[in-house]
Amino acid sequence: MLLLEAGEDDRKFWIHVPMGYARLFADPRVNWMFESEAEPELGNRTLYQPRGKVLGGTSSINGMVYMRGNPADYNEWRQRGCNGWDWESVLPFFKKAEDQERGADDYHGVGGPLRVSDQPIRWELAESWVAAALEAGLPANHDFNGERQDGAGPFQSTTNRGRRWSTAAAYLATARRRPNLKIETRAQATRILIEDGRAVGVEYVADGVQRRARAQGEIIVCGGVYGSPQLLQLSGLGPGALLQRHGIAVVRDLPGVGADLQDHFYVRLAFRCKQPVTMNDIVNSPLRRTLAGLQYVLFRAGPLSSNGVCAGAFARSDPRLDRPDIQLNFTMWSFAGRDRSGVHPHPFPGFSVSAVHLRPEARGTVEIKSPDPLAAPAIRFNFLRSREDVRALTAGMRLARKISRQPALADYVAEEVLPGAAVETDQEFEAAIREHGLSNLHPVGTCHMGVDAHAVLDPRLRVNGVGRLRVVDASVMPSVPAGNTNAPTIMIAEKAAAMIREDARATG
Ligand SMILES: Cc1cc2nc3c(=O)[nH]c(=O)nc-3n(C[C@H](O)[C@H](O)[C@H](O)COP(=O)(O)OP(=O)(O)OC[C@H]3O[C@@H](n4cnc5c(N)ncnc54)[C@H](O)[C@@H]3O)c2cc1C
Secondary structure, eight states: OEEEOSSBOSOOHHHHSGGGHHHHTTOTTTBOOEEOOOBGGGTTBOOEEOOBOBTTGGGGTSOOBOOOOOHHHHHHHHHTTOTTOSHHHHHHHHHHHEEETTOOOSSOOSSSSEEEBOOSSOOHHHHHHHHHHHHTTOOBOSOTTSSOOOEEEEOOBSEETTEEOOHIIIIIHHHTTSTTOEEESSEEEEEEEEETTEEEEEEEEETTEEEEEEOSSOEEEOOHHHHHHHHHHHTTEEOHHHHHHTTOOOSEEOTTTTOOBBOOEEEEEEEEESSSOSHHHHHTOHHHHHHHHHHHHHHSOSGGGSOSOOEEEEEOSSTTSSSOOEEEEEESOOEEEEETTEEEEOSSOEEEEEEEESSOOOOBEEEOSSSOTTSOOEEEOOTTOSHHHHHHHHHHHHHHHHHHTSGGGTTTEEEEEETTTTOOSHHHHHHHHHHHOEEOSOOBOTTOBSSSTTOOBOTTOBBTTOBTEEEOSGGGOSSOOSSOSHHHHHHHHHHHHHHHHHHHHHTO
């Protein structure tokens, strides 16, 4: 078996330090650093899209929040024709992947490769934020991946004893010892070779040299929500007109390749804190930074052992909804900017709460810009075309503000810095959303499975009309789950592994 990864090995120090992900956010050595096209409804702003270019992919640079979404999300996949993807069918694969620190129960597994842990340290500010959320009327929820999703409480993370637990740590660390697995890093797949309607090999570039590998079995494309549709399009699998425009021979006209891009959309509320207890205060003080570094290096403890996204809430933007459509993420820092130049914390004590809309109506595209396989694709989200998306996000921001004004946070909140207390009317909120809103970095859907006209894959993740070719990554999701997307992607990979084994047995 041959595994091709365009990026490097995952040896860099900061990959493994949970708080280190801020340093990977715009590090070209491990990050594709994509940029979207101008978004018309956001004043033509482009949106920075970090993606892991390293073993473990984006799970090696992400925020490590462990979240599965709502069971109804998967039942909806089933209703859309994805047999075998309803909640009852996918739960065993979430559990199979999991090594839950709190132990096993009806919803959680132990002994799996993916370590899931509680916050390694106590953040009193985060506890006060949860108390304030309860004062604001939300129910307490100790496990967002358990019986119910509504409420406020602590977040768990894919970390283990103060280290990031990426898919490379969880799966590859042991698998790479197998004699039948060869891993080539710095090897970018540029074309899938298709003969007589079957995938038979891959062309790739390694250290500037063009190579070819023939496959005896299946080819599994796992390039992520941007890389997978790009590779299929380069190989002649995609919307016919797009391929012809770039002089690529159409092997199969598949209009859904690169279509139906979905992502969560969010706006961050930032608060100046009365007390120097936030990550800003550690980052902005050379002494406290050094002490935190020592604490981590010597004991793998302290603030750097945490991802800092330690608590949050799920709520409904309208009480008539049958499930939450808003996620609030509490983070132990605030920043003036976060883009391809990096993350720039405020020079004062601060924390933030992101109001995330989980069910956006926006649909976008990923399309090659040229036949050059090393050129980045064009990414369009089309965020905020729908009034409903604006309404839901306004409600989410109002809830985050309401929580910040509760007695439990009185000793902490000095002022709302962003968007600021002057923003009060619906029109002002809408303007703030258009000016400050961002992609939540949970894109899915660009090679989705299903039975609709845009479906690229059948529910066993096989590319329609091409033999021996599957896609297995976040791009296969028919709709974005109501939560972070790493755990659902790993569930998909576990289920795909089972299906590949079954199909191999069936065909002898
Ligand atoms: C900054 C950030 C923070 C996030 N935080 C969280 C979080 O806290 N919790 C959460 O659940 N989710 C989070 N996410 C999202 C989550 O990490 C992703 O949804 C998930 O990792 C996607 O996995 P994937 O397998 O689809 O793609 P990826 O993990 O991106 O994997 C694709 C891999 O394919 C490689 N590749 C691409 N094209 C080629 C090619 N042509 N040839 C060879 N190799 C190629 C890439 O280098 C990469 O290694 C975050 C994302 C980002 C960017």
